[in-house]
Amino acid sequence: MQIRRQLTLFVNAGEARELEQVRKEFNPAQYRLIKSHVTFCREDEIEDLPLVLSNLQQIHPSGIAVHFGPPVRFDHGLGVMLPASGSNAPFHQLRLQVLSGVAVPVKRRQPHITLMHPRNATCTNQIFYVIQKTPLPTTLKFDNICLIEQVDGEPWRVLEKYELSNP
Secondary structure, eight states: OOEEEEEEEEOOGGGOHHHHHHHHHHOHHHHHHOOSEEEEEOGGGOSSHHHHHHHHHHHOOBOEEEEBOOOEEETTTTEEEEEBOSOOHHHHHHHHHHTTTOSSOOOOOOOEEEEEOTTTOOOOHHHHHHHHHSOOOSEEEEOEEEEEEEETTOOOEEEEEEEOBOO
16 A cells, blocks of 8 residues: 655635646546645655644744746646746745754755646647646635645545644
């Protein structure tokens, strides 16, 4: 049995409409596995899960906003993501707080939303043109961090939700 756990920032339903439409049309396999999100901490970063969850409970973080640029292709053009734009300092500061004390070095990961995952979709020039013409959000506010789990490639499920306070 393969179990994966991550911390993620799910896009609020009201702000996810266009993102979900793109994902459903062009990457239905990934759409079925997980909703639109920004991965906050990957599984290798949260191996000491009790410490990470303790950090989350003790810091009482504020909600954060992440700014995004236009969609870009990645992985030899097979995938498409909405990359972060600007510094997004609150995102990075919150990651440092949540991962404080973990044994692995905390890398500066750039937030993004995957629209087409190359594992189970292939972007063509025509598809990318359609995505580029879709009005996608440029700033999203996140008000919670979710601990999610995937077992044997099945859809991800939320194990715990940590609310972020209003700034």
